[in-house]
Amino acid sequence: MMMSDNAKGRAAHSWKKRGSISSLSNHEFWRKEIHGRIKDSMSTVSYMEEPSQRDDISRLTVQMENTYQLGPPKHFPVVTVNxxxxxxxxxxxxxxxxxxxxxxxxxxxxxEVIKAQVKDLMIPRYKLIVIVHIGQLNRQSILIGSRCLWDPKSDTFSSYVFRNSSLFALANVYAVYLE
Structure with a gap:
């Protein structure tokens, strides 16, 4: 009885699948099947990578637990910052x-100097934003405005205006509490 080419292809494909499952070559599979001793075998592959620099950094980072503290233990010292x-x-x-x-x-x-000195006060969990404007005094008027989205219970700001004979300066420090 002759097999069609399509049937031969399917049979060869199924034998190849079996050979790859048992991790034996086709020749070994045929020989063991003929003698009636098919062994189940399992192939394992193991390797070890050298640790990369990224792995070392991820091991060194410390993840902090949530404190669930919704407000600051002490308020921002506005007078000191002024x-x-x-x-x-x-x-x-x-x-x-x-x-x-x-x-x-x-x-x-x-x-930068203002930010460094305010950070030296060691006020925990406040993000500091320092903005300084300097302009020429020349009989003009200027209006400087700022908008912030914050919690009025814990967030605050400090401001100071300076003038001499030729210039003016406005320095603002915004303190936003990080929950």
Missing amino acids: HILKDVVTSYLQVEEYEPELCRQMTKTIS
Whole structure:
């Protein structure tokens, strides 16, 4: 009895599947099936990767538990921050004349100094935003506004305005409590 090519292909495919399941080659499978001794075998592959730098970093990070603390244990010290603002701004700008390039650098420097001094107060769980504006006094008016989305029970701000003969400065510190 002759088998069609399609039937031969299906039979060969099923034998190949069996050979791959038992992890024996086709020749070994045929030989063991003929002698009536088919053994169940299992192949395992194992390897070990070298630890990458990313794995070391993930092991070193500490995950903190939630405290479920919804409010600050003590409020942000607005009066102390007002004194810091006044001291820093007046010490940097007391004798300065308005020059655009100098004032651009001074805003960055003053805001970094204010932020560092407020962080030295070690007030936990508050995010600090420091904004400093410096402009020329030349018989003009200016209106500076800001909007923030926050909780009025725990979030607050501190502000100080400075003027000398040629410039004005406005320094703001926003303290937003992180729950």
